[in-house]
Amino acid sequence: MESIPISDPYVPRRYIVGFSREMASFKQWLTDPNPTTSLFDVSGIGGIGKTTLLLEMTKAASQAEVLTLWLDGQSELATSGAFLSGLGASLEIEYGRRREPGLPLLSFVIEELTRQRSVLLIDNCSRLAGIEGWLMSSFLPKLTDAGVLFVMASRGGLPLQWYTSPYWGHRIRAFPLSLLTREEVLDYLHRCGLDEMLRTEVAQKTKGLPLHLAMTVDVLHSKQSNPGASAGLDEIPGTLSADILREAASPDLFQALSVLSLLPAADQSTLNRLLDPPLDAAGYYALGNLSFVRRTAYGLTLHHVIAGLLRNDFAQRDAAQFQVRRQQVFQLLAEQFRHADTRQQRGIAAHIMELYREFLPSAHAYADFSTALSPGVHTPFRPEDLGSLQQLLAAAISPTNWQSELVHAKAYSALLDDIARHSPEGICVVRDDSGTPLAFCAGFWLHGSTLPMLDRYAPGILALLSDERVALRTLSRESADTLCVLLAAVDVRHPLYGPEELGALLMRQWLVEMTSGLRGIMFTADPQLNGLFQILGFQEMGHIKLNGTETEGELTRWELDFRHQTFDTWVKEVIRQTGPTGLTALMTRNESRAEMDGTAAKQILELLFRSEEMEQLPVVRKMGLRGTAVQTCVQNILTATEAGYPLTQLDQSILRAVYLQKDRNKNQLADDFHMSRTTFYRHTLQALDHMGHVLTRALSEVRG
Template sequence: MAEQFRLADVRQQRGIAAHILELYREFLPSAHAYADFSTALNPGVHTPFRPEDLDSLQQLLAAAISPTNWQSELVHAQEYSALLDDIARYSPEGICIVRDDSGGPLAFCAGFWLHGSSLSMLDRYAPGILALLSDEQATLRTLPRELTDTLCVLLAAVDVRHPLYGPEELGALLMQQWLVEMTSGLRGIMITADPQLKGLFQSLGFQRMGHIKLNDTEAENELTRWELDFRHQTFDKWVKEIIRQTGPAGLPALISRNEPRAKVDGSAAKQIMELLFSGDEIEQLPVVQTLGLRGSDVRNCVQNMLTANEAPYPLTRLDQSILRAVYLQRNRNKNQLADDFHMSRTTFYRHSLQALEHMGHVLTQALSGMES
């Protein structure tokens, strides 16, 4: 497949890259605050930005603006809308969109392709960025638009009100789509002071290329320039490096000293849920025995998570509703449940498995904190 990638045209390379990313999805970050690759979602057909998309993108952006959501750290929030308008007007190729089956936008990121004509726009909306491009400014100022090969992302947003998928799942789709776009010999630049994003970029093979300190900020708010450069690195080599870092050989470096003694995966979570009201049987489960917990403690922990007003990440409200209906209420069969959740039986089954995986992640943290 690597040989096919090198010989393919740009359109075919994108298809191969998307296929490879799906094959190796298990090696990509899971349960991350911005991008959870553990869920296999299928976006709609990729279509470049169209002028009629702009209103939808503005609505996504307006709904997503929140102190807890990342849109941009270089641009003032009151200028997001104007910036998106100008990117659509002057650099429409700099907008990457994830669409649903009907073609509607689910998530997007947007930025300027770097060349002589775009630097003035960068300086207008994000003056701090030029300091991070100081080593390239002279070259970029004389670079014609048609020779540009570098995209600097300034905005990103997902549909935070989507009824089925969480922001972190849509974030993973967006990152995946953006990576596919970059694979055809391009370079992507992202700039952030967010520690969560820094961790995500590191795990995806981005390189740290410099940093600046914003005026009147503390050291932890230092902005770092991150790059993923496919101009001099082939996509297949990048994939192999990601697997090397996150696969079995790389695991020791990623394991925390405080890692829980027992991990609850989706299968173990399902066993716990099925035996939730079975008295002492739950205490016979290997994961519960390893932690030395009483069945009543596990049961109370699960019930608290499923009834919490704010679902503990990565559990979502939809996950809570499905798990309550299946394992707590237990008064409907699977066909009835699928109908009640307005899903097909297959879709409901997929969401049930996803809910159990998320529940397992939450239980791993919660039960480990209760270790006797």
């Protein structure tokens, strides 16, 4: 039997941060004039702070003069006898309560717990299964009307049968512990006396895991007291936390965790495409029961910080295998992206950018992608945001370059008002956990109604749109697919995040929005931004010289056009520019084995009735097929009664009209399909992409 551990002799003075929600609920129960018997289910990974929280609850209960007992589940949950013996010994040692001779131990414990308000804290409840039947049938029913609070801490939380119990389910409150926020980490480091410059670096590297944070501080204090020791901060990042996670899962599951860290979410079949040996149903179920794994509609997923730690560990343990697995995941996600809805596409795009974040700038004047900040769930601009955005813009004008180079500074406020009024969907907002805006960019979607306002605030832009102006003037708002960004600002005074971190977060979220088949246009004369846009795969589209604005000089027009290239093609281009030779070669090898894309399918369809010319196409020559065989295969696909997945009947109809019948122009075709020309163009690209998948399978069968 262990007495309540008031202090740990191996740990120096500790400062407690977080737990506000949990402690508020605990203190509310302590002060409730009519307390009911309840259960608090505390769960979380090793090192997240479960024991620390129970110790804080112990102190609060003692101060409230409430009977408080502590059990260690490692040794005192093996049998009902061990459980009762632990409670009996604790009552005697802590409170001097002795059992009368002949009184059964169960009766003694129940009598003492019902005598007054009581708190029973049980740490390490993972071994509860051995006695949970006895607890629910013989022990807890005797305390139904008593004022007893059970606080049960474990990695995976209480099993499902506790929550579905008609007697106890409604008495349980779940408290899954999360990682510390940046604010809580910095608060802790400040209390520990760390230098301000060191705090930021430690906060970034410890990722909010409490045990990792506390041990890092111990290491730094130790090294500061030993002048001959090296700083050692570079040795800390992934190893300690990955070891904790490895210990939290069985060895059989750790490989699955490593692969899961590369995916936004995965069901059993998706995981097994990347695992050798595959995970059976029992293993997948066990994986889902780990406290740091969450079940979603798309399969199992990891907290983004935990996933980052596991990825770092994977890359350090086996760099070559990590590159192979990451590239396999990339190909799999690129395939899923093509068939996903817009919301899923945003999630996949954000995940792939995080997966390859190392190839984005880590030291840039406007965007530092090295910090693993998550943009969270996208929330569109709301009218009530406008006041906060105006404040961000006003604060950013003077000390930084977070302003437009196209527009007079005096017109910024009016421009933002007009964008919010006439083109609110052109505002991209990054928020903190409470929903408060941290950064934004804003511009007009280009169509007939917005061109006059664009001309009013930045008249020189229209000169660079001369080739499109006529079409844009008659384009409806619903058909617009091009956003011209005019304003951007971040919270330059934020106490927790630097402007460059927020800049990277804003750029990531904006890029994710563009991936759904849109085009973004930006203008700048800033050499730093010109360099950033080039790295991020923007295309230089011309120059403009403006006089009388905040920047008198030549501005470059940059475009990122996802209407004419796929998201995965863009990612590959960014990696080719910034990645190592080995990774580029790996991607090239994988591309050679990849399915036929929409561009190749279009080339075949355009030459469908010229079989000899078709045979000269690289994709056809590579397969070693005759043009007539490919022609027959394509015609069969497009005229089949049931379209082969992922080709739809609409896809078939569009491709037949465009490439087989060829008796109408694009405007007529768009009208026939009840679409705008822009929408019809998007559907055609999607149909070609789907055709590439089906044609790959069909031609492979022809080759035998």
